[in-house]
Amino acid sequence: MDKVVLGRTGIEVNKNGFGALPIQRISKADAVYLLQKAFYNGINYFDTARAYTDSEEKIGAAFEYTREKIIISTKTAAQDAAGFWKDLETSLKTMKTDYIDIYQFHNPAFCPKPGDESGLYDAMLKAKEEGKIRHIGITNHRIAVAKEAIESGLYETLQFPFSYLAADADLEIVKACKDADMGFIAMKALSGGLIHNSAAAYAYLAQPEFSNVAPIWGVQRESELDEFLSYQDNPPVRDSALNEEIARDRKELSGDFCRGCGYCMPCPAGIEINNCARMSLLLRRAPQAGWLSEEWQEKMKKIEGCLHCNQCMKKCPYGLNTPALLEKNYEDYKTFL
Ligand code: SF4
Ligand code: SF4
Numbered sequence: 001m002d003k004v005v006l007g008r009t010g011i012e013v014n015k016n017g018f019g020a021l022p023i024q025r026i027s028k029a030d031a032v033y034l035l036q037k038a039f040y041n042g043i044n045y046f047d048t049a050r051a052y053t054d055s056e057e058k059i060g061a062a063f064e065y066t067r068e069k070i071i072i073s074t075k076t077a078a079q080d081a082a083g084f085w086k087d088l089e090t091s092l093k094t095m096k097t098d099y100i101d102i103y104q105f106h107n108p109a110f111c112p113k114p115g116d117e118s119g120l121y122d123a124m125l126k127a128k129e130e131g132k133i134r135h136i137g138i139t140n141h142r143i144a145v146a147k148e149a150i151e152s153g154l155y156e157t158l159q160f161p162f163s164y165l166a167a168d169a170d171l172e173i174v175k176a177c178k179d180a181d182m183g184f185i186a187m188k189a190l191s192g193g194l195i196h197n198s199a200a201a202y203a204y205l206a207q208p209e210f211s212n213v214a215p216i217w218g219v220q221r222e223s224e225l226d227e228f229l230s231y232q233d234n235p236p237v238r239d240s241a242l243n244e245e246i247a248r249d250r251k252e253l254s255g256d257f258c259r260g261c262g263y264c265m266p267c268p269a270g271i272e273i274n275n276c277a278r279m280s281l282l283l284r285r286a287p288q289a290g291w292l293s294e295e296w297q298e299k300m301k302k303i304e305g306c307l308h309c310n311q312c313m314k315k316c317p318y319g320l321n322t323p324a325l326l327e328k329n330y331e332d333y334k335t336f337l
Pocket of ligand 1: 266267268269270271273305306307308309310311312313322323326
């Protein structure tokens with residue numbers, strides 16, 4: 001079983017981390033079963049967020065009696081110190097613990113620093129002094145904020161999207177974290193559902209050059225968990241078949257495509273942008289029937305009501321022309337009906 005040390009935190013985690021966003025969508029009993037099954041099979045790192053509705057509560061229910069044997073990271077999207085303390089106290093209470101191993105700023109639009117007007121970093125430091133958190137981390141989708149966080153020396157971990165679709169700029173971020181002795185936590189290693197071959201995704205991240213990368217896999221179904229657990233004893237190897245698949249995906253998914261992160265939402269016209277703006281890919285890379293249902297036809301039709309307010313474009317961390325992308329996907333969608 002591969003292990004990863006999260007930079008200068010010194011924390012060693014199983015290279016299979018558990019991303020606890022999807023457990024919001026299943027019952028508490030099913031979530032507790034899944035989390036405990038992961039734990040009893042060697043997974044010791046669980047990542048959640050205050051924003052993931054009841055995910056923290058489910059983690060609290062699963063690990064109340066085994067807390068000290070696992071590493072938990074969670075996130076706050078607070079914009080000021082008051083919001084920070086409220087989130088932290090809620091997370092501690094909800095997860096039935098008195099400390100959080102890694103507390104992360106959740107995708108802030110700027111890099112919080114000591115003495116800035118948000119007061120966020122100062123609050124982080126105080127929480128660490130008080131022993132409520134053990135390490136300070138940041139998550140981001142923006143290359144510029146990620147770079148600033150690394151260069152600032154203020155953060156012990158960075159959580160950033162990383163998969164075999166990574167561009168050169170993403171690879172530089174991974175290397176910069178290694179050089180700065182910062183932990184690198186890889187989110188979206190399946191690129192928000194666009195990568196279907198988990199063996200290829202796993203094999204890519206298992207390469208020695210990514211020895212500092214700790215992936216967190218979003219797990220909702222037992223079959224998904226079983227897949228990742230099976231790789232611990234029988235790691236997939238990058239043979240020619242996997243290489244071909246990676247090359248094909250890279251070709252198909254290169255350039256300006258919607259990652260499905262949802263940071264551009266909500267949309268005042270009620271458009272479910274994070275799926276509608278990548279519908280062409282979803283139709284070609286997943287079973288089509290679901291996406292062509294009446295419900296989805298109605299959702300796609302909402303694109304006709306786009307107000308062209310460009311709010312989404314301003315918020316997209318990948319700099320996409322979201323309204324144009326929606327239009328293109330809608331035109332393509334209609335050809336399937
Ligand atoms: S430009 Fe259109 S899709 Fe984007 S936020 Fe405005 S209404 Fe929604
Ligand atoms: S348009 Fe941009 S912000 Fe919106 S879901 Fe897609 S990648 Fe994310």
